[in-house]
Amino acid sequence: MNEMCLFCGICRGAVAAQVIRQDEWTVSFRDINPVAPGHVLVVPRKHVPSAAQCDDPEMWGHLMCAVVETARAVGFEERGYRLVVNCGEEACQTIPHLHVHLLSGRRFSWPPG
Numbered sequence: 001m002n003e004m005c006l007f008c009g010i011c012r013g014a015v016a017a018q019v020i021r022q023d024e025w026t027v028s029f030r031d032i033n034p035v036a037p038g039h040v041l042v043v044p045r046k047h048v049p050s051a052a053q054c055d056d057p058e059m060w061g062h063l064m065c066a067v068v069e070t071a072r073a074v075g076f077e078e079r080g081y082r083l084v085v086n087c088g089e090e091a092c093q094t095i096p097h098l099h100v101h102l103l104s105g106r107r108f109s110w111p112p113g
């Protein structure tokens, strides 16, 4: 846990968020500035700054299972969804706490911008 970290604050309930699902390892909540009709963030409870610093297979496993379960819980499965993990400044990471963007509700393009 990092006192200064926004997503750590959400995980411990100190910062308000629209939490959808939580378990021992992860918290899923609505993105405050959605870029798709459905935009949810799934984060590990443990403070890890980015994907590049996450070397724990157990944590990755729980995080990805939580993403899939969250997608199911919010009804994204039928239409499909896109998962995005921005890692580092050039990839547009702005919050230094590992998070998976779960995006749905519109057609996405490829390659990503």
Ligand code: AMP
Residues within 6 Å of the ligand: 006, 017, 029, 030, 031, 032, 033, 034, 041, 085, 086, 092, 093, 094, 095, 096
């Ligand atoms: P990234 O640019 O990949 O680091 O993504 C960070 C995401 O966090 C952005 O999509 C923001 O809209 C979102 N965000 C920032 N502050 C909050 C907040 N307080 N609650 C929910 N989402 C947030």
Ligand code: ZN
Residues within 6 Å of the ligand: 001, 002, 005, 006, 007, 008, 009, 046, 047, 048, 096, 097
């Ligand atoms: Zn954090």
